[in-house]
Amino acid sequence: MKVGIYEAPETVSCQQREIPTLHEGEALIRVSYAGICGTDMMIYSGKHPRAKAPLILGHEFAGTIESIQDKASTFKAGERVVIEPLITCGTCKPCQRGDQHVCSSLRYIGIDRDGGFAEFVTVPTGRLRRVPDEISDQEAAMIEPLAVAIHTVKKSSIQVGDTVAILGAGPIGLLIGLIAQQAGASAIYISDMSAYRLQVAQSMGFQAVHAGEADIVEVVKQETNGEGADVVFEVAGSQITANQMIDAIKTQGEMVVVSVYKTAPTIDLAKMHFRELSIRTTRCFSEDDFVKAIRMLKHKQVNVMPLISHVLSLDHIEDAFNHMNNPNSSLKVLVHP
Ligand SMILES: NC(=O)c1ccc[n+]([C@@H]2O[C@H](COP(=O)([O-])OP(=O)(O)OC[C@H]3O[C@@H](n4cnc5c(N)ncnc54)[C@H](O)[C@@H]3O)[C@@H](O)[C@H]2O)c1
Ligand SMILES: [Zn+2]
Ligand SMILES: [Zn+2]
Structure with a gap:
């Protein structure tokens, strides 16, 4: 499969990788669109405190479930989903209070493990949210920043x-x-x-x-x-x-x-x-905010489409990052595999 790799500071490229192996409790997602965010640019500049190269970036993404390995999950192959990218410990005080977004060891899909700049990515099934038919694939990639x-x-x-x-x-x-x-x-x-x-x-x-x-x-x-x-x-x-x-x-x-x-x-x-x-x-978003972002898009309460300035294929990930570096002519840049 094709992936967009952060190789080293100021270097991203499109490369070939094996499709990742699915583990229990995970789903394999065929990515439709993934947004580039300011945090990706911080990683790209080499200034992010955690993200380490080589890494497949991308934490704002949506797609379709290709396969799933979790008997307890109600999700099925073929469903359209968006990924809520926070990985929380579940045991620290903020997590116990229900404030997982300020988990004392908060991690992110696409920052601390491989993310959505790829044809396929595996994610824990607990991070899947259904995308209603009323929301397009490109809009679905905007759900994460909308939740912020x-x-x-x-x-x-x-x-x-x-x-x-x-x-x-x-x-x-x-x-x-x-x-x-x-x-x-x-x-x-x-x-x-x-x-x-x-x-x-x-x-x-x-x-x-x-x-x-x-x-x-x-x-x-x-x-x-x-x-x-x-x-x-x-x-x-x-x-x-x-x-x-x-x-x-x-x-x-x-x-x-x-x-x-x-x-x-x-x-x-x-x-x-x-x-x-x-x-x-303020930091990130709660699960409730993420659900509300989906609902607001479903009911056409906000139009996020004017924010999307560029849509490029993964082959052009370098160009996509160059566009993001120029606020005079770009806003949200989406990549699609
Ligand atoms: N709290 C959170 O959880 C969270 C989540 C996402 C992003 N962020 C942060 O929010 C900020 C904005 O994110 P973004 O993706 O929109 O970033 P961005 O860099 O695209 O937007 C910042 C904008 O500020 C403008 N700007 C710079 N100096 C200015 C000045 N003196 N006066 C007016 N405008 C000026 C820039 O031209 C740019 O358009 C970033 O710092 C990002 O790291 C925080
Ligand atoms: Zn982001
Ligand atoms: Zn925690």
């Missing part, structure tokens, strides 16, 4: 009618915008440097702010009589936006940090104290 956005917005203090600021119009920032719309935001301001991404943002009904031409803090203040946004999502991962979130939020507001910072930013706690600000951070 649902988790983030649910964790925020958003109320119907709120003004929202989103710093960063990457796939995660835009998906958060779509869910914030569903949660009743009256206006959503989103900043980025990529004109391409801002154009997509505008088409989704958000107020696009070019970070090179205007200061989102000023824009939001002007629109809110100097008060600031009710909710700010930091999704750009930079020191500049970490500073902006504090200035853009209303007094007593809560900022939501979604970014995984390559370099830890400094945060001005003194500035926060005088206006009683709080920060919330």
Whole structure:
């Protein structure tokens, strides 16, 4: 079978491998589409703390069950599925509380074991979720990042009618915008440097702010009589936006940090104290968020298709990673075997 291998920092390639052997409690998935994510780019840059080459990347993927070896499972060969890629220990305190997404030894399919940039991949049957007919194969590959956005917005203090600021119009920032719309935001301001991404943002009904031409803090203040946004999502991962979130939020507001910072930013706690600000951070998603992502797509509540900028075959995995490295002309890049 064909696979997309992370060989070494800055090197991915398409290679041939044996189809993996199925073990008890696993299903063999024929992958339809797999998305490339910021985390894959972090692995690609060689900066990820856990992922080690050689590795088949890909944790945002869907497909069809080719075969299954688990008598207790209700899944059958031929069913369309999406993979919930978290691997949790089940015994630590967060797992016992039902918060598996912050498991103290959280692992990921596609980061800690081979993932979905392949014609076939084996996954534990407990990680399978059914894909309803109403959801296309490409949409199904967007369920994982959509679950991140649902988790983030649910964790925020958003109320119907709120003004929202989103710093960063990457796939995660835009998906958060779509869910914030569903949660009743009256206006959503989103900043980025990529004109391409801002154009997509505008088409989704958000107020696009070019970070090179205007200061989102000023824009939001002007629109809110100097008060600031009710909710700010930091999704750009930079020191500049970490500073902006504090200035853009209303007094007593809560900022939501979604970014995984390559370099830890400094945060001005003194500035926060005088206006009683709080920060919330979010990680991954719960099982409930994942199920809700499937449901929202099934009922056509969100349209994720405008986020897909490129679809390439596995043979062109190198090109796919190059596209991802250029936010001026790409958003979500899908590969299909
Ligand atoms: N919390 C989680 O579980 C979770 C899950 C997925 C991704 N993430 C993180 O969320 C962040 C966003 O993910 P993504 O896939 O959308 O990444 P991305 O890199 O595609 O998007 C970030 C965007 O921020 C923009 N940006 C950079 N500097 C800016 C500035 N000064 N002002 C405005 N915009 C600026 C970039 O142009 C880019 O479009 C990343 O840090 C990622 O690691 C977190
Ligand atoms: Zn991801
Ligand atoms: Zn655990």
